[in-house]
Every structure is written in structure tokens, then in C-alpha cells.
Amino acid sequence: MKLGLAIEELHRSENHLARVLLAVSDRHKADHEVFYVARDIAGWSQRHVQELARIGADFGVDLDPEPEGEPGILEKIQQATSDLLGRRPEPGLLLLADLRHVHREAAGVSLDWELLAQAAQGARKRELLELAERCHPDTLRQMRWANAKLKESATQALVS
Amino acid sequence: MTSSFPSAVAFYTTGQLFLEEYYTLGLIAHGGIGTNHVDGNTRLCTATAAAALKETFASDGQPGSYTDIDSADVIALYGHNMAETQTVLWTRILDRLAGPNPPQIICVDPRETPVARAATVHLAPRPGTNVMLMNALLHEIVGNGWIDREYIEAHTVGFDELEKRVRDYPPEVAAEVCDVPAEDIRAAARIIGHAQRLLSTVLQGFYQSHQATAAAVQVNNINVVRGMLGRPGCGILQMNGQPTAQNTREAGADGDLPAFRNWSNDSHIKDLARIWNVDPMDIPHYSPPTHAMQMFRYAEEGSIRFLYVTATNPAVSLPELARIREILAQERLFLVVQDIFLSETAQLADVVLPAATWGEKTGTFTNVDRTVHLSEKAVEPPGEARADLDILIDFARRLDLRDKDGAPLVKWSDPEGAFEGWKECSKGRPCDYSGLSYDKLRGGSGIQWPVTEDAPDGTQHIYVDGQFWAQPEYCESYGRDLVTGAALDETEYRALNPTGRAVLKAAEYLPPHELVSEEYPFQLITGRTLYHFHTRTKTGRAPQLQAAAPEVWVEMSASDVADRGWAEGDLLELRTPRGRVEAKLRISGIRPGVLFLPFHYGYWDEPGGHEPDGFGRAANELTLTDWDPCSKQPIFKTAAAAADRLGSGDGPSAAPTTTSSRPVTGDVPPTRGGPAAEAVEELATGGAR
Incomplete structure (x- = not known):
């Protein structure tokens, strides 16, 4: 069975999504809602990483339970810069591009959860299925957030 | 007027005008100018x-x-x-x-x-x-x-x-x-x-x-x-936090559309366009109306260039004041302020429009339990001041705002006319005023909406027998x-x-966004006191109220004070990454680890005028820019702060003793009204009481 592989892939993609969300947060510190919400929901992906690492052991994969990369010095500089650049209109366009990116990444993770859930069901791995059922809705909420925020921000960024 | 014109224009109103004024403002902004940027300071008080x-x-x-x-x-x-x-x-x-x-x-x-x-x-x-x-x-x-x-x-x-x-x-x-x-x-x-x-x-x-x-x-x-x-x-x-906040919400001057219409339901927009006689495309509904915090963000990045503020004082009431002052003071932002006094915000304005207050104008207001009252003009406004409704109608006429048939967009010229317009707009919606009239509101007491043909005397309880207004359409x-x-x-x-x-919506708990640390060991909350309202624009000018709570104070628990060896009345400096404030210490019954600052005190009666001259005293120098993602209400009660003692004060703090700021230590003189606060009412039927 290739369940271990699927878990490993999801562990990687959730880690990546968390990093993307944190990076978007850092880039848009002057857009306060984006700054805070992106951090809050990056936490969901980080929790998924931990849960995947825990269950991975049952399927013979050894995964790091510690989510990658809390912001370091570079990110702090990015936050300060975004604060300073907050007076210019271009960040609005950059935000649209970033939200689009988050949506695509989250959509990828969502598909990964779909795959894992299907496999878990087929292999009758109850605990793994429950994990997917618990985590996948968070991913869908991350996607919906990116979509809704994009919809809300697009007009002013493009028309003004 | 260029194609970007509507999105460069914003209106920031209040919870203290009358229903007729909000409805007219919403019509001008949404239906006339076509901007999506309309909100009230109700965002700070009742949005949630x-x-x-x-x-x-x-x-x-x-x-x-x-x-x-x-x-x-x-x-x-x-x-x-x-x-x-x-x-x-x-x-x-x-x-x-x-x-x-x-x-x-x-x-x-x-x-x-x-x-x-x-x-x-x-x-x-x-x-x-x-x-x-x-x-x-x-x-x-x-x-x-x-x-x-x-x-x-x-x-x-x-x-x-x-x-x-x-x-x-x-x-x-x-x-x-x-x-x-x-x-x-x-x-x-x-x-x-x-x-x-x-x-x-x-x-x-x-x-x-x-x-x-x-x-x-x-x-x-x-x-x-x-x-x-x-x-x-x-x-x-x-x-609600303000007398007419309910009307701001109902009439569509606060980030909602009039009469609780759904911005994402096209048939609601069509219906509104029919009532206003405009094209549905002319009413922006591509997203919810822009909330106040986002409007200030757009002004900060420069895409909003014209901001029209009515009866509120963001230069004291919004979080992170240093940032707000910078935004309002920008050359590229044209700021209009309509108010009854020269508030801190008005001092930063390009144009100030002197307005009348309640008692000097007529209109309806609805309190939090849906009770509609008529408030009639009692005295003439002073000097050049005019009713907010008159100013708004004049503004619409001068802009020559018209409906799709070329008739004036605003079809009324007085409060009662506006109320009749609102009745039509609200008919069939939850906040149905169609069974009301100025005559009906005169004489007796207020009447609770919905007031319809079926419920001519109003409705005490909605949602009887589990019947809601929640159907998708x-x-x-x-x-x-x-x-x-x-x-x-x-x-x-x-x-x-x-x-x-x-x-039934469940919610997971998330830790607050700003947590205490070694550098900022206290949680700071801001709030109200009995004797003042909002930014003291009115109450600070009422001598008895001003005497009861004359200056800012900070509350701390007895155990926190004992740990530090401080005393009632000590002068403290409070700091967050956003700014600093000086205030005298009141030892109160607040929970340990928490500091409380009243948010009312600004600078209009201080040498700085609209900003600190030396030390700050507005609580919002310290608060952080963050809001609830759902209601968009700013967070004033979760910040991390530091407190240091600058020296002993000359006696206890002047915080009221009759309220939540009641001292837990002795030797604080009680707050008393005195002869100046006594009132005598002569009844027409004779006899004083």
C-alpha cells in the first residue's frame, strides 16, 4: 500500500501551505486583517502537520511533528518593509496575486486530503479516515477565505 | 468625475443622527454617487x-x-x-x-x-x-x-x-x-x-x-x-452603544443596505433600485459595503481621496491614534467634517460644516429593542448651524444627483418626507415601518417595529413560535x-x-493576537465611565459631568499594586508598541494582570488641540489595529502593555468613586454632584418635585 506516501505528501503540502500563509501575512502587515487571519489559519495547517506526523508512524513513515519555520529575522524585515510601503497603492495588486496563490496552494492540499480519505476508506483505516474528515474542512475554509478576500479586495485594487 | 470617482469617495457617519438623515445619506452615497464606502462609527460599538x-x-x-x-x-x-x-x-x-x-x-x-x-x-x-x-x-x-x-x-x-x-x-x-x-x-x-x-x-x-x-x-x-x-x-x-445606532444599521448607513437588504441577493438590489428609481448597476453590490477600518486603510494607501465625516470623532475614537492622525492629516485626502463642536477630527478638516444637535431638529430614533420615537425640534440651532438632513439634501442638490428619469434623486425636503420615503423602503422587510407616521408617534410613547397593517400597534416580540426571517430568498x-x-x-x-x-454556529477558541510578554506584562482594556459619552464632545462641556470625571485615570488591582509597592494616585506611564499615555493610578476591583483606561479623553480641551502636546492621554494612543474578521469591529480590549511609575501624584486619582472605578483603598474623597448637579422640575399641574 502507498498510504505512507500519501501521508508524506500531505505532510509536505500542509507544511508548504503554512509557510505560504505566514509569508503572505508578513508581506501584508499594513493590511491588518490579512496579517492576522493568515496567521490564525496557518495554525490549522501546522496542527495538521503534527497530526500527520503522529499518524505517519502507524504507516511506517517518519515525519517531523514540528511545523517548519516560525518567522525569523528576514520575515521581521519583511513586516517592517510592508508597513513602510503601506502608503502606496501597489500593495493592493500584490495582495490579489498573493491571495490567488494561497487559493491554488490550498486547493492542492484539499485534493491531497481527498486522495488520503479515499485511500483510507478503501483500506478501512478508520483512524486515518477520521483524521481526514477532521482536517479537510479546515483546508476548505482556507480556500474560501482566499476566495472571499480576493472578491472583497479586487474592485478597489483594480478600479481606483 | 472620472471612472475611479466613486471608489475615491467615502462617508463615515455615526450612531447619533436621526433615521431620516441616515437614510438620506445612504441614498446619496449608494444610489447617487455609487460608492461602496459607507460606514458609521457604529462599527466601533454595535457592528458585532x-x-x-x-x-x-x-x-x-x-x-x-x-x-x-x-x-x-x-x-x-x-x-x-x-x-x-x-x-x-x-x-x-x-x-x-x-x-x-x-x-x-x-x-x-x-x-x-x-x-x-x-x-x-x-x-x-x-x-x-x-x-x-x-x-x-x-x-x-x-x-x-x-x-x-x-x-x-x-x-x-x-x-x-x-x-x-x-x-x-x-x-x-x-x-x-x-x-x-x-x-x-x-x-x-x-x-x-x-x-x-x-x-x-x-x-x-x-x-x-x-x-x-x-x-x-x-x-x-x-x-x-x-x-x-x-x-x-x-x-x-x-x-447598541449609541442612541440611534439601530437606525444607522436599519437605514443602510453602516456597511449594510437599507432595510436589511442582502447585498449578495440580486433581487434585493433590484427592489432597492426600483424604490430609488436608479439602475441596479448604479448601486454597488459587488461586495459588502466597505467597513470603517478598511476605509481608513484605503485612505492610507491613497485610493480614497475624499472623506465626509458626520457627527463622529475618529481622531480620538479609532485605535492606534498616531496612525489615524497621519491618515487624516494627509494633503491628498480632502476631509469634510460635519459636527456640533470643533472636535479633534474637525480640527484636521479641510471643510467644517456646523450642524444642529437633537432638540434643534426633528427626526425619529429607534432604540435597541426596536422602539421608534419621534424627537421634535424644541429650539433653533445657534449661528450658522443647520440640521444634518438639510445639509445632506443641499449637498445632493449641489451635486445635482438625479434618478434614471432625470428627477432629483432625493425626493424630500424635510424630515417627515424622508420618513415617508423610508416607510416605502422598509415595507415588507423585517424592520417594517409602513404602519407608522409622525402623527401616530406624537402624543403617546414609542412603538416597536415591525408596525404594519396586521400589527398596527407594533410588535413586542419577534421570533414567536420559532418563526424567523432566515429564508434564503x-x-x-x-x-x-x-x-x-x-x-x-x-x-x-x-x-x-x-x-x-x-x-447554531459553533466556534473554536483562538488565543488573542497580542499576548503579554516580559516587556509588556499587562493586558490593557479600554472602556466607558458613567459620566462621559464617546469622546466627551458634549459631556466634557457639561460642568457637572466634567467635574465628576475630570481627567483620565488607569485602574489596576490591589495585588498588582502591592507587588510593585505603588499607591493610589501615583503617576504612571503606560506603553505599548503604538504609543504612551500618562495617567494617575486608581486601585480598583479589576482582575489582576489587567489595566483599564477610559477611552473618552482626547485633546480638544488640552493645549495640543487635536494631538498630544508632550504626553498622551487618549487610551487609543495604545490600542492596536486589529478587528474581528466577521463583524469588522476593532479590538479595544486585548492589547499587551507596560506600566511604569513616574512619581507620586499629589493625592488620589480623580476617577469617580461611584462606579466601576470605585477605590478599594481608603482616603479617596467621594464623587458628589453638589448643588450644581441638583435639578428641580416644575410640573404644569403645579408643585415641584
């Missing part, structure tokens, strides 16, 4: 009330009545210091407490407020942990089966998810996070769970704190799972994600709630 009602009932509209106080056997006040914010309503509770069969009172507040002193159980949670506390209360109520299963099955959706969610929040977990004894949580839950007639009220302690909407929604959930709605004594009062809102704020679309809502039941 509206948002919480929209989440649970898919529409604004108060599921309670003041009369519920008269028959409730349990009254739970969540973050609601009613004794200092709605004094008349509080006397109604005091009457009950002093009479036969007094109700039991539950109080959730980190301060020892007069409400807390009257409470059967007082829970004083750590700021920013309201959702944790509410989930623990629901854990007990649901877990012990103190619920109305029949009601839940017939009239709600979402119970299974709520039940599952609150299972993770036993009182012991909440006790740890909120720093409230688990047995107190259980005691409160038992009282609420056994109430025969439960009235729940909510205000700024929830609305201006972390996870505002999620917490306020859990209050709704308690009443809903207990089936405590739509009959005497059973209600929810998601309160009728409702005001499809709801939002309580954590991300993402708006649901019609399809999602239809799947969730096809027949328009109440929605």
Missing part, C-alpha cells in the same frame, strides 16, 4: 451585535424587548456594564432586584462593575478568552441536557456540530485559560440552565474583544438551545465564517438552511 444576529438568525433585528426585564427570572449580562452604559435600563433591573421574586444575575466582566456587585455569580475572565468561557458554559448546558430538544429539532440547524464542538471545552479547561474557577462556571451554567425565563444581554466586553462575533453568537446559542425566545422574559438584547445575510470572516454564498447557505431556521 448586528453580525451576531445575522449569524444566528440570518437577519438583524432584536430578539428581545426591554419589557423582558420585568418578567425574566435569570438575567445574564455578558461584557455589559449596564449600570454605566444604559443607566435607565439598569434602574429597571434595580427595581426588580429590590422587589418580590428578584431575578438571579449572571455577570461576565473582568472589572468589579456595579453589575458584578449585584450578581449572583460574577465571572471575571482574562481578556480575550470569551469564546473559551462561552463554550464551557454551553458544555455544561448541553452536556447536562438543560436544553429544549423539541425546539432544537423543530426550529434550528447545526446542533450536532455545536454539541460536538463544546464537548472539547469542559469547565476545567476554561478555568485554566480564562483564569476563572471551574465551580463558578458550573454555578453560572446551572442557573442559566434552570432558568424559566432567560434574558441575555451583550455589550462591549464581548463586541470590542478578541473573537467578538464568535463569542456573541454563543450567547445567542444559549437562548436558542434552551428555546428561550419570542415570549415574555425570554429574549436576547445584543445591545428573504434573509439579510448568508453568514460568514466566524474565524476567517469569509462570506458564504447563496448556494452554501441554501444547503445549510433551506427553510430558514435559526442557525
Whole structure:
């Protein structure tokens, strides 16, 4: 069975999504809602990483339970810069591009959860299925957030 | 007028004008100019009330009545210091407490407020942990089966998810996070769970704190799972912070469309366009109307160039004042301020329009339990001041705003005409005024909407027998994600709630965004005192009120003060990454680890005029720019701060002794009104009283 592989892939993609969300947060510190919400929901992906690492052991994969990369010095500089650049209109366009990116990444993770859930069901791995059922809705909420925020921000960024 | 014109124009209004003025403003902005940027300072006071009602009932509209106080056997006040914010309503509770069969009172507040002193159980949670506390209360109520299963099955959706969610929040977990004894949580839950007639009220302690909407929604959930709605004594009062905030919400001057129309329902927009006789495309509805915090962000980045402020004072009331002052002072921003005094904000304006106040103009206002009153002009406004309605109509005429047939867009020229226009707009919607008239409002007392042909004397209770305004085609809102704020679309809502039941929305607890640290060891909350309103624009000019609370103070608990060897009246410097404030220390009954600053004090009566001259005294120098993603209400009650002693003051702080700031140490002279505060009323029928 290739369940271990699927878990490993999801562990990687959730880690990546968390990093993307944190990076978007850092880039848009002057857009306060984006700054805070992106951090809050990056936490969901980080929790998924931990849960995947825990269950991975049952399927013979050894995964790091510690989510990658809390912001370091570079990110702090990015936050300060975004604060300073907050007076210019271009960040609005950059935000649209970033939200689009988050949506695509989250959509990828969502598909990964779909795959894992299907496999878990087929292999009758109850605990793994429950994990997917618990985590996948968070991913869908991350996607919906990116979509809704994009919809809300697009007009002013493009028309003004 | 270029193509970007509408999106460069913004209106920021208030909760202190009349219904007729809000409706006219909404028409001018949405229907005439076509901008989506319209909001009120109600964003700071009552946005979460509206948002919480929209989440649970898919529409604004108060599921309670003041009369519920008269028959409730349990009254739970969540973050609601009613004794200092709605004094008349509080006397109604005091009457009950002093009479036969007094109700039991539950109080959730980190301060020892007069409400807390009257409470059967007082829970004083750590700021920013309201959702944790509410989930623990629901854990007990649901877990012990103190619920109305029949009601839940017939009239709600979402119970299974709520039940599952609150299972993770036993009182012991909440006790740890909120720093409230688990047995107190259980005691409160038992009282609420056994109430025969439960009235729940909510205000700024929830609305201006972390996870505002999620917490306020859990209050709704308690009443809903207990089936405590739509009959005497059973209600929810998601309160307002200002006299006419309800009208700002109804009339569409606050980030909503008029008469609780749904911006994402095309047929609602079409209907509004019919009433206004404009093209539906001319009413922006591509997203919810822009909220205040986002408008200031757009002004900061330069895409809003014209800001028209009516009857509010963002230069003192918004968070992170250094940032707000910089935004308002920008050369590229044209700022118009319409107010009754030269407020801090007016001092920064390019144009100031002197306006009349209530008593100098006529209009209606509606309080939080849907009661509509007519307030008639008693005296002429002074000098060049004009009624806000007259100024707005003049503005529309000078802009030559027209409907699609070329007639003037604003079809009225006086308050009664505007009211008649509003009646047409509200007809058939939840806040239906169609059965009202100025004549009907004269003489007697106020009347509660909806007032229709079927209910000519108004409606004391809505949501009787579990009938809601939540049907997909009728409702005001499809709801939002309580954590991300993402708006649901019609399809999602239809799947969730096809027949328009109440929605039980569960919420996970998230830690506050700004946590205490070694550098900033205190949690800072800001709030109100009995003697002042908003930024003291009026109350600071009333000598008796000014004397009762003449200057800013900071509250700290006796144990925190003892740890540091400080004393009542010491001069402290308070710091956050945003700024610093100096204030004299009042040792009060506040919970340890928390600092309280009243938010009223600005600079209009200080040498700086609109900004600090030397040290700051406005609490909002310190607050952070962050808001609830769902209601967009700024967070004033979850910041980390440092406090240092600068020296001893010359005597105790001047904080009132009659309120939540009551001193816990001796030797503080009591707050007294004195002869200047006494009033004598001569009745026409003779005799003084």
C-alpha cells in the first residue's frame, strides 16, 4: 500500500501551505486583517502537520511533528518593509496575486486530503479516515477565505 | 468625475443622527454617487451585535424587548456594564432586584462593575478568552441536557456540530485559560440552565474583544438551545452603544443596505433600485459595503481621496491614534467634517460644516429593542448651524444627483418626507415601518417595529413560535465564517438552511493576537465611565459631568499594586508598541494582570488641540489595529502593555468613586454632584418635585 506516501505528501503540502500563509501575512502587515487571519489559519495547517506526523508512524513513515519555520529575522524585515510601503497603492495588486496563490496552494492540499480519505476508506483505516474528515474542512475554509478576500479586495485594487 | 470617482469617495457617519438623515445619506452615497464606502462609527460599538444576529438568525433585528426585564427570572449580562452604559435600563433591573421574586444575575466582566456587585455569580475572565468561557458554559448546558430538544429539532440547524464542538471545552479547561474557577462556571451554567425565563444581554466586553462575533453568537446559542425566545422574559438584547445606532444599521448607513437588504441577493438590489428609481448597476453590490477600518486603510494607501465625516470623532475614537492622525492629516485626502463642536477630527478638516444637535431638529430614533420615537425640534440651532438632513439634501442638490428619469434623486425636503420615503423602503422587510407616521408617534410613547397593517400597534416580540426571517430568498445575510470572516454564498447557505431556521454556529477558541510578554506584562482594556459619552464632545462641556470625571485615570488591582509597592494616585506611564499615555493610578476591583483606561479623553480641551502636546492621554494612543474578521469591529480590549511609575501624584486619582472605578483603598474623597448637579422640575399641574 502507498498510504505512507500519501501521508508524506500531505505532510509536505500542509507544511508548504503554512509557510505560504505566514509569508503572505508578513508581506501584508499594513493590511491588518490579512496579517492576522493568515496567521490564525496557518495554525490549522501546522496542527495538521503534527497530526500527520503522529499518524505517519502507524504507516511506517517518519515525519517531523514540528511545523517548519516560525518567522525569523528576514520575515521581521519583511513586516517592517510592508508597513513602510503601506502608503502606496501597489500593495493592493500584490495582495490579489498573493491571495490567488494561497487559493491554488490550498486547493492542492484539499485534493491531497481527498486522495488520503479515499485511500483510507478503501483500506478501512478508520483512524486515518477520521483524521481526514477532521482536517479537510479546515483546508476548505482556507480556500474560501482566499476566495472571499480576493472578491472583497479586487474592485478597489483594480478600479481606483 | 472620472471612472475611479466613486471608489475615491467615502462617508463615515455615526450612531447619533436621526433615521431620516441616515437614510438620506445612504441614498446619496449608494444610489447617487455609487460608492461602496459607507460606514458609521457604529462599527466601533454595535457592528458585532448586528453580525451576531445575522449569524444566528440570518437577519438583524432584536430578539428581545426591554419589557423582558420585568418578567425574566435569570438575567445574564455578558461584557455589559449596564449600570454605566444604559443607566435607565439598569434602574429597571434595580427595581426588580429590590422587589418580590428578584431575578438571579449572571455577570461576565473582568472589572468589579456595579453589575458584578449585584450578581449572583460574577465571572471575571482574562481578556480575550470569551469564546473559551462561552463554550464551557454551553458544555455544561448541553452536556447536562438543560436544553429544549423539541425546539432544537423543530426550529434550528447545526446542533450536532455545536454539541460536538463544546464537548472539547469542559469547565476545567476554561478555568485554566480564562483564569476563572471551574465551580463558578458550573454555578453560572446551572442557573442559566434552570432558568424559566432567560434574558441575555451583550455589550462591549464581548463586541470590542478578541473573537467578538464568535463569542456573541454563543450567547445567542444559549437562548436558542434552551428555546428561550419570542415570549415574555425570554429574549436576547445584543445591545447598541449609541442612541440611534439601530437606525444607522436599519437605514443602510453602516456597511449594510437599507432595510436589511442582502447585498449578495440580486433581487434585493433590484427592489432597492426600483424604490430609488436608479439602475441596479448604479448601486454597488459587488461586495459588502466597505467597513470603517478598511476605509481608513484605503485612505492610507491613497485610493480614497475624499472623506465626509458626520457627527463622529475618529481622531480620538479609532485605535492606534498616531496612525489615524497621519491618515487624516494627509494633503491628498480632502476631509469634510460635519459636527456640533470643533472636535479633534474637525480640527484636521479641510471643510467644517456646523450642524444642529437633537432638540434643534426633528427626526425619529429607534432604540435597541426596536422602539421608534419621534424627537421634535424644541429650539433653533445657534449661528450658522443647520440640521444634518438639510445639509445632506443641499449637498445632493449641489451635486445635482438625479434618478434614471432625470428627477432629483432625493425626493424630500424635510424630515417627515424622508420618513415617508423610508416607510416605502422598509415595507415588507423585517424592520417594517409602513404602519407608522409622525402623527401616530406624537402624543403617546414609542412603538416597536415591525408596525404594519396586521400589527398596527407594533410588535413586542419577534421570533414567536420559532418563526424567523432566515429564508434564503428573504434573509439579510448568508453568514460568514466566524474565524476567517469569509462570506458564504447563496448556494452554501441554501444547503445549510433551506427553510430558514435559526442557525447554531459553533466556534473554536483562538488565543488573542497580542499576548503579554516580559516587556509588556499587562493586558490593557479600554472602556466607558458613567459620566462621559464617546469622546466627551458634549459631556466634557457639561460642568457637572466634567467635574465628576475630570481627567483620565488607569485602574489596576490591589495585588498588582502591592507587588510593585505603588499607591493610589501615583503617576504612571503606560506603553505599548503604538504609543504612551500618562495617567494617575486608581486601585480598583479589576482582575489582576489587567489595566483599564477610559477611552473618552482626547485633546480638544488640552493645549495640543487635536494631538498630544508632550504626553498622551487618549487610551487609543495604545490600542492596536486589529478587528474581528466577521463583524469588522476593532479590538479595544486585548492589547499587551507596560506600566511604569513616574512619581507620586499629589493625592488620589480623580476617577469617580461611584462606579466601576470605585477605590478599594481608603482616603479617596467621594464623587458628589453638589448643588450644581441638583435639578428641580416644575410640573404644569403645579408643585415641584
